[in-house]
Amino acid sequence: MIKTILIDDEPLARQIVRYYLSEYPDYEVVAECSDGFEGLKAIAQHKPDLIFLDVQMPKISGFEMLELIEEKPAIIFTTAFDEYALKAFEVNAVDYLLKPIEKSRFNEALKKIAVKINEEQKNLTGFTEHTPFLHLQNNRIVVKNDGVIKIIPGHEIHYLEADDDQVKVNTAEGNYYKNKTMTYFEQTLDPNKFIRIHRSYIINLEQITKMELKEKDNYVVLLKSNIWLPVSKTGYQKLKTALGI
Numbered sequence: 001m002i003k004t005i006l007i008d009d010e011p012l013a014r015q016i017v018r019y020y021l022s023e024y025p026d027y028e029v030v031a032e033c034s035d036g037f038e039g040l041k042a043i044a045q046h047k048p049d050l051i052f053l054d055v056q057m058p059k060i061s062g063f064e065m066l067e068l069i070e071e072k073p074a075i076i077f078t079t080a081f082d083e084y085a086l087k088a089f090e091v092n093a094v095d096y097l098l099k100p101i102e103k104s105r106f107n108e109a110l111k112k113i114a115v116k117i118n119e120e121q122k123n124l125t126g127f128t129e130h131t132p133f134l135h136l137q138n139n140r141i142v143v144k145n146d147g148v149i150k151i152i153p154g155h156e157i158h159y160l161e162a163d164d165d166q167v168k169v170n171t172a173e174g175n176y177y178k179n180k181t182m183t184y185f186e187q188t189l190d191p192n193k194f195i196r197i198h199r200s201y202i203i204n205l206e207q208i209t210k211m212e213l214k215e216k217d218n219y220v221v222l223l224k225s226n227i228w229l230p231v232s233k234t235g236y237q238k239l240k241t242a243l244g245i
Contacts, residue, residue, distance in 0.1 A: 001028045002113070003046055007039035007062070008054040008078060013099060017052050017078065020106045027110075034058075036065035037149065048073045050113060055079040055088075060151065064142045066091060068149065076109050139190055141169055143176040152176065154193055158225050160185055160202040172225070195242050197221065197235030205242055 004027050006014045014032050021027045027050075031042035035058045043051065051073050055062040062079075066072060077088045080099040088096045095109035139154045152171060161168045162182050169176045178185075186196045196202045207223040211231065214220045219231040221239070231239065239245070 002026055002050055003028055003030045003048040004050045004052070005031045005033065005039065005042050005046060005048045006052045007033045007036070008052070009034050009057045013054065013078060016101060020103060024110060036060035036062065039065055040068060040149070043069060043073070050074045050076065052076050052078050055081065055084045060142055063087065063091070067142060068144055074113060141178065143169065143178060145176055150176065154190065154204070155206065157204050158207050158223055159204060159229060162200040195235070195238050197229065197231045197239060199232065201229050203229060211239065
């Protein structure tokens with residue numbers, strides 16, 4: 001049996017997928033979820049082979065939910081918006097079904113599942129360093145700390161710092177860690193709000209209070225949290241452009 005979970009905030013959408021699946025005896029729907037948090041719990045509990053996943057949902061999006069899953073099942077996206085298709089395939093989705101889902105397209109998607117299910121989970125990788133993200137993700141960071149999921153809005157982020165193989169996200173409440181790289185955040189955070197000022201630092205422009213020349217060609221910035229951070233030559237040019245200096 002192919003254990004399947006339906007994750008969609010629209011009951012009718014889940015009902016349609018469940019109805020289509022009823023014609024396939026090898027598929028067992030083990031859970032239905034109305035948001036990403038429920039989806040995470042269900043995936044941890046049932047360890048499904050396949051999930052049908054909506055993109056735009058309350059609390060966290062489908063893409064953000066996937067970012068929090070270490071071993072990803074096969075994924076078929078179901079959404080009313082075709083602009084997410086490229087991003088869906090860049091996270092190795094098996095297929096991308098537009099609502100209202102046509103039966104013929106649904107059948108085509110299931111034909112692709114057999115091959116995908118046989119692949120090792122290690123090949124079902126998620127986001128790459130070069131995956132372009134939606135503006136929805138660009139304005140916040142989702143972290144998991146001691147089993148608790150926290151959504152950090154962009155305006156609460158003071159700066160990000162490279163910390164060995166992780167990135168430290170500094171906020172007024174404290175530090176949080178993500179198993180990502182600085183390049184990942186440089187490419188996914190809103191460039192109008194976040195600037196990489198140094199190979200080890202990305203700052204929230206709203207947090208800057210002043211910039212000073214420390215010594216020849218070496219600048220530093222002072223944040224509202226009273227923290228000084230170094231600015232590289234490249235970072236200085238970026239800051240000048242961003243601040244209109």
